[in-house]
Amino acid sequence: MGIDFKEFQEKFSTSLRPWQRSFEFWARAVDIYAGYKVFQLRVNFEKDAAKAETMWERQHEYAAEKVYSMCSDMGGFFLKIAQILGKPDLAPAAWVRKLVTLCDQAPATPSNMVQLVLENELGKSVDEMFERFEWDPIGSASIAQVHRARLKGDKIDVVVKVQHPGVQDLMMTDLRNLKAFALCVQKTDIKFDFYSVCKEMEKQIGYEFDFTREADAMDRIRTFLLQVNRKTPVKVPRVIQNAVTRRVLVMEYIDGVPIMNLGDEIKKRGINPDGKMAAAAKQNILKSLTLAYGQMILKSGFFHADPHPGNILICKGSEVALLDYGQVKDLPNGLRLGYANLVLAIADNDHTRATEGFRELGIDTLSLCSNEQAELFKLAQVMFDTKLPSGVKVLQPFSEDSSIKKVAVRAFPEELFSVLRTVQLLRGLSVGLGINYSCAEQWRPIAEEALYLAGRIKGGLHELISTSLIVY
Numbered sequence: 482m483g484i485d486f487k488e489f490q491e492k493f494s495t496s497l498r499p500w501q502r503s504f505e506f507w508a509r510a511v512d513i514y515a516g517y518k519v520f521q522l523r524v525n526f527e528k529d530a531a532k533a534e535t536m537w538e539r540q541h542e543y544a545a546e547k548v549y550s551m552c553s554d555m556g557g558f559f560l561k562i563a564q565i566l567g568k569p570d571l572a573p574a575a576w577v578r579k580l581v582t583l584c585d586q587a588p589a590t591p592s593n594m595v596q597l598v599l600e601n602e603l604g605k606s607v608d609e610m611f612e613r614f615e616w617d618p619i620g621s622a623s624i625a626q627v628h629r630a631r632l633k634g635d636k637i638d639v640v641v642k643v644q645h646p647g648v649q650d651l652m653m654t655d656l657r658n659l660k661a662f663a664l665c666v667q668k669t670d671i672k673f674d675f676y677s678v679c680k681e682m683e684k685q686i687g688y689e690f691d692f693t694r695e696a697d698a699m700d701r702i703r704t705f706l707l708q709v710n711r712k713t714p715v716k717v718p719r720v721i722q723n724a725v726t727r728r729v730l731v732m733e734y735i736d737g738v739p740i741m742n743l744g745d746e747i748k749k750r751g752i753n754p755d756g757k758m759a760a761a762a763k764q765n766i767l768k769s770l771t772l773a774y775g776q777m778i779l780k781s782g783f784f785h786a787d788p789h790p791g792n793i794l795i796c797k798g799s800e801v802a803l804l805d806y807g808q809v810k811d812l813p814n815g816l817r818l819g820y821a822n823l824v825l826a827i828a829d830n831d832h833t834r835a836t837e838g839f840r841e842l843g844i845d846t847l848s849l850c851s852n853e854q855a856e857l858f859k860l861a862q863v864m865f866d867t868k869l870p871s872g873v874k875v876l877q878p879f880s881e882d883s884s885i886k887k888v889a890v891r892a893f894p895e896e897l898f899s900v901l902r903t904v905q906l907l908r909g910l911s912v913g914l915g916i917n918y919s920c921a922e923q924w925r926p927i928a929e930e931a932l933y934l935a936g937r938i939k940g941g942l943h944e945l946i947s948t949s950l951i952v953y
Contacts, residue, residue, distance in 0.1 A: 558655035689807035737794030810899035845892035
């Protein structure tokens with residue numbers, strides 16, 4: 482019996498791919514990290530603050546090119562990393578300028594492969610199921626791509642989400658490498674439990690490969706927001722029944738403009754981007770998102786955990802649509818109420834309560850400075866509020882002035898990472914819209930109501946509900 486050389490070659494190449502990918506990640510990551518360490522030694526000799534700042538900007542631009550190339554060339558999970566790092570408040574401005582272009586962009590799976598996945602998963606030919614199917618995808622992200630279509634005998638358009646074949650194995654390899662890199666970094670530079678953060682990411686992203694789970698989450702959040710509001714603050718797509726499998730998800734099509742293109746859309750309509758009308762629209766968008774997230778996290782505990790710009794559409798009348806429910810989180814009751822308590826501490830500027838809140842949530846810290854309580858409160862703001870602390874314009878965890886350098890985070894509950902990431906993404910949106918606001922202050926009445934209903938605080942329910950309605 483002869484050997485099929487081509488098949489053998491393909492199998493051998495597939496088995497080598499994770500090793501090649503791991504080597505590529507470590508070579509690139511160590512190069513970027515070492516570049517910063519060498520630069521830090523060099524910049525310390527520069528006494529002129531203005532010159533040092535210029536040097537930092539050049540270094541960030543140099544590193545940004547390398548980070549962009551790594552994320553773009555390797556794709557997969559590194560597109561997710563680009564979405565996290567490409568935010569105006571977290572990464573240096575040079576990184577943001579480069580990485581923001583990678584959001585929600587990935588190589589599309591060829592149409593013949595898409596057809597194969599659709600027909601294997603749904604058990605029918607594309608022509609049997611759809612009146613019309615647009616083979617050019619609306620968008621292609623790290624895990625899946627989406628197509629616009631119309632079901633047979635229907636009058637409204639739908640979106641068909643199709644998973645890229647083979648993407649799961651590659652992403653899991655990437656995550657294992659990132660966990661190992663996180664262990665190295667937290668031992669040498671940043672005293673933060675990044676390893677736990679990576680473990681939670683691994684668990685969360687693992688869920689994203691099952692679209693039946695995503696469909697259930699979408700239905701659950703849609704029902705919840707309709708139940709607790711006279712008018713839902715954000716639109717959630719309706720799942721099309723009997724058209725969902727692990728790798729294919731069909732849902733209603735929502736027409737809107739991606740939030741990243743909002744500025745261009747405002748100009749196109751002849752509206753002054755710096756005028757009152759544009760400012761009011763931006764305020765409404767942020768208010769809707771903040772309310773929806775406050776209710777999901779503090780009232781329900783079950784929330785959409787991926788509000789990056791690629792998942793937010795702006796519809797007619799500044800209405801907001803929230804897409805992609807692959808990453809959701811169901812917070813245990815203790816953590817939900819513990820976070821509600823921390824929200825009140827931040828909103829009330831209560832340093833003692835914030836310190837107690839960290840302990841209650843299981844965030845283990847070690848003080849590396851004299852004014853521990855003040856720095857711990859600053860860290861709470863940086864991690865869990867959208868408003869940047871006074872005097873802070875950009876978060877730079879590597880800088881000597883960073884709260885993470887002054888208060889080491891030795892242990893961080895994995896389950897809280899989704900809350901942390903959600904708040905960071907909301908802050909990125911607010912900075913991008915030019916609005917510096919506190920989500921903790923907006924969420925105060927929701928947090929009070931949650932704690933009151935759990936018997937944790939006393940007060941008139943009528944007073945709490947009437948206060949809540951002002952925000953709602």
